[in-house]
Amino acid sequence: MSTSSKSTPTSILKRSKNLRGRLSELSQTPTKVRFKLPHSQKVRNILESYIQTKVTRDYGNLLCLIRDGELTDDDISALLKEATECISILTQELRLFVEVLLSVKWTDKKKSVVSEYQGFVVNLLSAHNYHARMVIDKLVQLFLPGPTEPDWPEGIPTDEDHAKLxxxxxxxxxxxxxxxxxxxxxxxSATSQFPYYNKSTHVHEYYVHNLLWILEYQPKFRQDVLYLILSKLVILDVNAPREEIQKFAEDEDIFSMDDTKSVKSLKSSTTAFTQVNRLVVADTLDICLDKLFNYIIDECHDSSSGEVDWEKLKKLYHEIIPIFDKLILPTYDTHHVQYVMFLMCCLKSTVAEAFLNYLWKKVCNPNVPRVLRQAAVNYIASLLARANFITLALLKSVLTQIAEWIHMYISNQDSLECVNVDLRVHGVFYSICQGLFYIVAFRHKDFAGTKKGISFLGSLNMGKIITSRLNPLRVCQPAVVQNFAAITRQYQLAYCYTVIEHNARNTMPMIYQDEKGSVMMSNNVLDAYYPFDPYVLERSSKKIQPFYRDYHEELLKEEMEVDLNGKEPDVDDFLYNNDMSSPSNSKTMKFSYGTSPGFKFKG
Incomplete structure (x- = not known):
């Protein structure tokens, strides 16, 4: 016991920064006598007194002290030791005390404090597992950066952040x-606390980095973690369309820096709840995909030799395929997330073949919804067209399967008395035909160099396809049709222009009633969506570009014959424009970066 003859009462507005002194103040009497009790006894007495009497004065002060006090490393260490000695009484009645104690900032403290905190948490949950949810939530909250923490240079955590995490x-x-x-x-907890899609790029980067870190010591979580990450990246992807990203890049060159209002109006999009900066969303998607791509590459390679580990790659492929099937394939008009499959296919040709077989089985399965079968066709066509790692043997095998399916379908329809050109009835057939036309137009150079290659293309009997009663040229995308027509004419594989001209004179829209009885009108043309159209995100594209096939512009010249009266050429002349009108001069055909399915015609 000690006394002080000249001490003055402590002001109620002045906080003591010393934990030992503030704990003593909780039960200090107005007299000038100050008792120094052991901390463990003091904290235990306060907690037991609250349990017995339900008087919240000292208990509430203790909570405020821990929550608001500027605690030193020694203070935190001492407090954790005292709390550990009271583990047996830390029941649900003292939930607030446990919560406040768990909220103490500990990750950047010295090793002894970190050990004390970790030991306390393990002992707490071993004795009272009903605190587990709160503990896990507190730990997952640390997957998010503080509001003032700087961005990571090149996406790599600083040494300080790495140590804390x-x-x-x-x-x-x-x-x-x-x-x-x-x-x-x-x-x-990881699902519920995942950042909303319009949060800052660093917040997403920080969180995804931590989720992938979990897989280093708990690989059994991999499928769940990858599903969570990809499900959130899909949301980012649909809010950052490829065309918008390219448009914004062009706008930055057009508008001056002082015209900030105009630039902001172009970069932002307002929804019912918030305003979204699509450039920030695109940057977030880019950085998160880059981290995911790095994980896939590292996981599928042997750390010592640097070679692809087939067993690891096969295991990861079988874990991602269900995610692709459930999440990515049914989502229309994503632009970049699906490149997860592209990246895995480029690591080994066997994976590419397995992926194509998986897609083709889905296309041929009549029990699969039509929209998914058509989406699978688009994936097949886009992968074969854009991937430079697809072997010629695999390309021929898939083209043969596609052509055989088409001819079998045509034969079955020819036996019917009435055949209508209707996307609602023959949608899968038309998608497969368009896929065939698209692949041939993109990859014709792989066959054009040899007679054997041209002979293979001739064996597909594409002339019968375009002249069938189902008339696939009528419903396929005009750009695909025109490129296909030019290629097949050049190599004398088929002649499309008579059919194209006939279709141009019969462009009446289709009017029908939907399932709800509403009158609908359709132009009876397939959608132009190919999932592996050019990848425009800057950072993550470095993992894709070495394996990607860009379309190189070429000039196809046709001799235009004009009679003595100066009339337009006949219907057998090549048609370049999307509106099916005949040009007066030869034009340039180009697979465009901005227009799916990749074709663009200059007027």
Whole structure:
């Protein structure tokens, strides 16, 4: 016991920064006598007194002290030791005390404090597992950066951030191993706390980095974690369309820097709830995909030799395929997320073949919804056209399968008395035909160099396809039709222009009633969506570009014959424009970066 003859009462507005002194103040009497009690006894007395009497004065002051106090490393260490001695009484009645104690900033403290915190948490959940949800939520909250933390240079964590996060993941690993219920709680918490899509790029980067870190010590979570990441990246992807990204890049060159209002209006899009900067969303998607691509590449290569590890690649492929089937394939008009499959295919040709077989089985399965069968066709056509790692043997095999299916379908329809050109009835057939035309137009140079290659294209019997009663040239995208027509005419594989001219004179829209009885009107033309159209995100494109086939512009010249009266050429002349009108001069055909399916015609 000690006394002070000249001490003055402590002001109620002045906080003591020393934990030992503030704890003593909680029960200090107005007299000048100050008792120095052991901390463990003081904290235990306050907690037991609250449990017995429900008087919140001292208990509330204790909570405020921990929450608002500027605690030193020694203060935190002492407090954690005292709390550990009180583990047996930390029931649900003291949930607030536990929550405040768990909220103490600990990750950047010295090793002794970190060890004390980790030991307290493990002991707490071993004795009272009903605190597990709160503990996991607190740890997952640390997957998010503070509001003032700077961005990571080149997406690589600083040494300080790496050390802090390593402390979190060490504790998480122990909890998942020791307490089984933490496994389910971790994924639930990670899903609920994933940043909203319009949050800053660094917030997403920080969070995705931590989710992928979990897979280093808990690989059993991989499919769940990858599904979570990809599901959120799909949302980012649909909010950052390829065309918008390219348009914004052009706008930055057009508008001056001082015309900020005009630039902002072009970069932003307002929804019912918030305003979204699509450039920020695109940058976020770019950085997150880059991290995911790096993980896939690292995971599928042997760390010592640097060669592709087939067993690891095969295992990861089988884990991602269900995610692709459930999440990516049914989502219309994504632009970049699907390149996860492109990247995996480029690592080994066997994976590309397996992926194409998976897609083709889906196309041929009548029990699969029509929209998914058509989407699978687009994936097949786009992969074969754009991937430079597809072997010629595999390309021939797929083209043969496609052509055989088309001819079988045509034969079955020819036996019917009435055949209508109707996308609602023959949508899958037309999608497959368009896929065939698209592949031939893109990859014709692979066959044009040899007579054997031209002979193979001739064996596909494309002339019969374009002259069938189902008339696929009528419903395919005009750009695809015109490129296909030019190629097949050049190599004398088929002659499309008579059919094209006939279709140009019969462009009446189709009017029908939908399932709800509403009158609908359709132009009876297939959508132009090819999932592996050019990749325009800057950072992550470095993983894709070496394996990507760009279309190189070429000039196809046709001799235009004009009679003595100066009349237009006959219907057998090449048609370049999308509106099916005949040109007066030869034009340039180009696979465009901005227009799916990749064709563009200059007027």
């Amino acid at each position: 390593a402390n979190v993941h060490t504790l998480l690993n122990v909890l998942i191993t020791v307490i089984p219920m933490c496994k389910e709680l971790l994924m639930t």
